[in-house]
Amino acid sequence: MYLRPGFVVVVVGCTLTSLSTIIVALRYYCRYYLMGTMGATDHLMLTATILTWGNTVINYYQDDTSRRFRPSHFFKPEKRPQFESALQGTLITWFIYRMTYTVALLFVKLSILFFYRTFASSVKLRRFIYGTMAILILYTFGATLASFFQCENPSDSWSVTFYIGQFDRMKDKSKAKPKCYNPTKLWVATAAVNLFSDVVILLLPIPTLLSLRVPINKRLALIGIFSIGIMAIVASCVRMWVMALWGESAQNSAQFGPDLLLWGQVETNSGIISASIPFLRLIFSRRSQTQKGESEKRVIVISPPKPLEDGDAHRPLQQMDSMTFFEPGNEDPEKGDGGSSPMWGGFITVPASLSSRSRDSGSGDPEKPHLTV
Known part of the structure; x- marks a missing residue:
């Protein structure tokens, strides 16, 4: 049975985002009912989850509009009136997605860094955390602004006329061309920055965890819990490779577009899950303490x-x-x-x-x- 790649993206996105929502809900339960405290790290992660749901909805409309035409239709002028409305929907959803995706990743990383700040004992580590936050905020703001102003007139970014004009063999030179830049280099650069920041955030707490005065088995267990973020790094690596293939030509954009969206969902949800799982340990520790207390109360x-x-x-x-x-x-x-x-x-x-x-x-x-x- 053939499954449309865009449909697979929607199914994977809904599954992963639902799992992330459940884990974030359990995180709120642990923080509010078991610990009696909540902070900015929890609210930032909730915001990232909401934005991820927004990206999932955008992925659905991307699949719904793009399945109504084929890239080969771009070279056939007689078929253009049949898919112009669907093509415009695809261009608009892509225009929105490339900004919301970057913002969602920012909130995930800020949530993790705010959590690191709670146990950062040295002044140097705190300054490094604050510096990383500032760099990520400025980078995300710059990347979002650059994506919005891909063209001098932002509406040209989803103009069907200008987009189809790229495939005309006999171009009319008398028509004014939109002043736009090739966004491929920007998106590849943002993918590389995302990968680098993921590695830095993963390695940031390792020295602190190694210096804890706890048994070596608990120390290794904590490192293993925090190392779940490796999944986000792997997804970021694959997504950057797909991004390079996606930007080679317009035909590759249609071929590798679903893969790009798929690994974007894996990267964002992996960050949410790996950052929230350490808080779920309170559920199991609370249960073990209850069982231990009942055994100690034996007369x-x-x-x-x-x-x-x-x-x-x-x-x-x-x-x-x-x-x-x-x-x-x-x-x-x-x-x-x-x-x-x-x-x-x-x-x-x-x-x-x-x-x-x-x-x-x-x-x-x-x-x-x-x-x-």
Whole structure:
């Protein structure tokens, strides 16, 4: 069964953007209900998700309008009246897309950098983060402005007459030509800048994560979570390669246009997902803490010691039945040592949270439980 490339772009875009929306919603849940705090990093990511949905809608109209004609029709003047309205819709959607795509990537990267700022301890790292933000904002503003003013008169960018005039073998030189520049170099340059900034943002937290005073396995786990952003870098590399092919000729623009849109969706949604997944760890850690708290609240029932019999009068104290408290199954749930060292933790029937609270108070060391014989 043949699937139209534009239809595949729409399906992939809707699937990835829906997944990104679910993950961002879970991120809001973790930040608001579990942590009780929210910041600019969350709102920026929500804005990026909304813009990504906008790009998905634009992709749908790009597919809907472009499927009504073929590039070979451009060379047949008799067929032009049949597809002029559809061609104009395609040109307008492309004109909007190349600006909203760049802005959506900006909000994703700003959200990540605002999150980095929360744990940046050194002044140099903070300054580098602020400098990266400023460069990305200025670059996006410049690229958006350049895309909008591709032609001296912006409306010439979606003019059907000027676009079809490129394919006329016998051009009328008396007609005024629009003053436009070739945008291929600009778009390839923006793709290269996007790739470079993705690599910088990925490597930015690595020194801080390596310097954390945590076990090496947790340190590597954190690095692995942050390294999910490699997917965005791979998508950016592929998209830049497709961009180079797309800009070689008008025929290549029609052939590689769906691939360009597809990898644009993968790049943006990969950034949203990889930047939001670290916050979802709170859901699983909260569940494990709840299960641990329930296990610590178990009340250990201790049977009273048996009365001494006639033969037990001279039996040593350490061999009495009270020593069964040290057997496996009666160990301290906080220590988890399986009864390897004698502890009287079995007599403590209050939850561990109360014990930890008493240790933090200013009353000194907690009173050690003892056995009265």
